[in-house]
Amino acid sequence: MLKKKHLALAEAHDKQVAQSEELSSELLALAQAQDTLRKQLQEQQQSVKTATQDFHGELDRVRALISRLSHDKVKPEDLAALNQDQKTMEKTLLGNQDEIKDTLEKMRRSYEEQQKKLEEKVVAMGKEHQENKRVIHNSQQKVSEKSAALMCAQSQVKEVEEENSQLQLHVKKLNEEYRSRLVCYLQDLAVST
Numbered sequence: 001m002l003k004k005k006h007l008a009l010a011e012a013h014d015k016q017v018a019q020s021e022e023l024s025s026e027l028l029a030l031a032q033a034q035d036t037l038r039k040q041l042q043e044q045q046q047s048v049k050t051a052t053q054d055f056h057g058e059l060d061r062v063r064a065l066i067s068r069l070s071h072d073k074v075k076p077e078d079l080a081a082l083n084q085d086q087k088t089m090e091k092t093l094l095g096n097q098d099e100i101k102d103t104l105e106k107m108r109r110s111y112e113e114q115q116k117k118l119e120e121k122v123v124a125m126g127k128e129h130q131e132n133k134r135v136i137h138n139s140q141q142k143v144s145e146k147s148a149a150l151m152c153a154q155s156q157v158k159e160v161e162e163e164n165s166q167l168q169l170h171v172k173k174l175n176e177e178y179r180s181r182l183v184c185y186l187q188d189l190a191v192s193t
Contacts, residue, residue, distance in 0.1 A: 006146045013139040020132045027125050041111050048100045055097070102172050 064083070 001152065006143065006150060008066065009139055009146060013136060013143060016132055016136045016139060020129060023125050023129050023132065025123060027129075030118055030121060030125075034115065037111060037114055039105060044107055045104065048104055088151065107110045174187060
């Protein structure tokens with residue numbers, strides 16, 4: 001019976017260890033996912049920064065062209081057309097910047113939400129991990145207690161077996177002594193009759 005309990009406790013302990021390892025690997029996967037999200041956000045921010053720099057460079061080029069043309073005494077119609085092109089370019093660039101800012105803001109909010117969810121999951125997994133460690137510790141303690149009780153019981157069984165063996169030897173000696181007395185008694189009885 002103690003052996004069955006010991007085996008059951010050992011099995012429960014093994015299950016707890018397996019669950020703890022599973023939680024640890026899931027925690028590692030979450031941390032890696034968090035790193036991946038962070039890298040993607042940085043890459044997208046860099047991409048937006050590069051695009052913005054490209055747009056500003058184009059805007060500066062157009063301004064320089066307008067400035068150069070204005071120094072070369074350009075016709076008012078050409079200047080008006082260039083001015084219109086510049087305004088169109090600025091609207092496009094500014095419109096793109098607003099889109100980029102909106103996209104960045106959405107990405108930032110999404111990242112923060114995912115970050116918060118990951119942090120909550122990490123906290124929950126940490127609590128579950130602590131609980132599993134506590135359960136494993138309790139199981140190990142119970143297994144140790146049952147092992148000690150089992151060893152004590154085995155020792156007592158061995159002592160009882162030795163005592164039983166000694167009693168059987170004593171009974172055997174008494175039987176032999178009784179038999180020899182009985183034989184002597186029967187011989188004495190046979191001689192006297």
